[in-house]
Amino acid sequence: MKIAVIGMGNVGSILGRRWAEAGHEVTFGVREKSDTKTQAEAKAMKASIGTVAEAAAKAQVVVLAVPWKAVPEALAAAGNLSGKVLVDCTNPLTQDLSGLEIGTTTSAAEEVAKKAKGAKVVKIFNTTGAPNMANPKYGAVSLPMLYAGDDADAKKVAAQLAKDVGFEPVDVGPLTAARLLEPMALIWITLAIRQKWGTDFAFNLIKRPGK
């Protein structure tokens, strides 16, 4: 396929290189196509470079791999994308990577904490289905149980309760991280019900072999 990759950061470079290796015709859309370093990088990947508009115009698939702040400019530069496949790799991260700039506003956990004044709220046991809580051992694997909270002692208690059930507890940070854990729960539910996977599956966290 003819693929335009807008953005030559970590994600764009790696995807473009791998797709070129797989035989696709990859063009990076960049701000300064006369930049010799950029040209050399693209050449090393057996890819072309062009302006964002040039890359997008000839592509069937346009890949948006720029920082969130650069999205409006990149899309404006790309011009008319009607009918094209637009692969969106962006995340609207805040600059300190602590949250999302758009899309999230609160969480059940934060609302619970507002109502239960003084309680040490920990978000946990929400990201997977009850059948996995009944048996969180998948062979030799203890499923991870992600949790978030603001009180260190309460988090220790909750983590121990997860271990008592057979989970491997995983700390994801302050209670605002419930804004991440509740949507993750819905991914599991969506796969289980809408995508008809049933309930005998789970998210696991794995380390790269040898690391």
Next chain:
Amino acid sequence: MKIAVIGMGNVGSILGRRWAEAGHEVTFGVREKSDTKTQAEAKAMKASIGTVAEAAAKAQVVVLAVPWKAVPEALAAAGNLSGKVLVDCTNPLTQDLSGLEIGTTTSAAEEVAKKAKGAKVVKIFNTTGAPNMANPKYGAVSLPMLYAGDDADAKKVAAQLAKDVGFEPVDVGPLTAARLLEPMALIWITLAIRQKWGTDFAFNLIKRPGK
């Protein structure tokens, strides 16, 4: 520990039973403690039952395992929880399980689709780090790549591009599911950076052995 489990649905029952098995003193907080079926269920688990207020009053840990709609009533019934650990298992799911009632409003993908009129937007390549895109094989495991979009043909193209990189593509539904995938990306980023896991880890999706 003395644990009050508010709610005897799937999640509350299973957690309460397992904690009782692990040696904790579990009391289920219920609306009708005189219900004989509920009493029998609790007894079979070696747990007690009481009103929500009774269960909460004597507990060090209060576990909120009720449907989202029942949270205000449950917390009101529980009374003062100041200083207690409050384990929040709730998810603010819409009744049809298609979304979250609170907490999410939009996504980068939906904003991109608004700007790129007519483009067939697919959310993909956002839930894991660039090092995993450079090498999505963890030994024999091909990492999953979750994606969402509204155009079936565009999704097929995106799924193939994920395969071309070495991922196992996983369809999570319509483009609004980007509201789930973008927070999930931030879980990975949070573990990698704030929790100092580095980048040699990934979410995997696994099936229960024998299923």
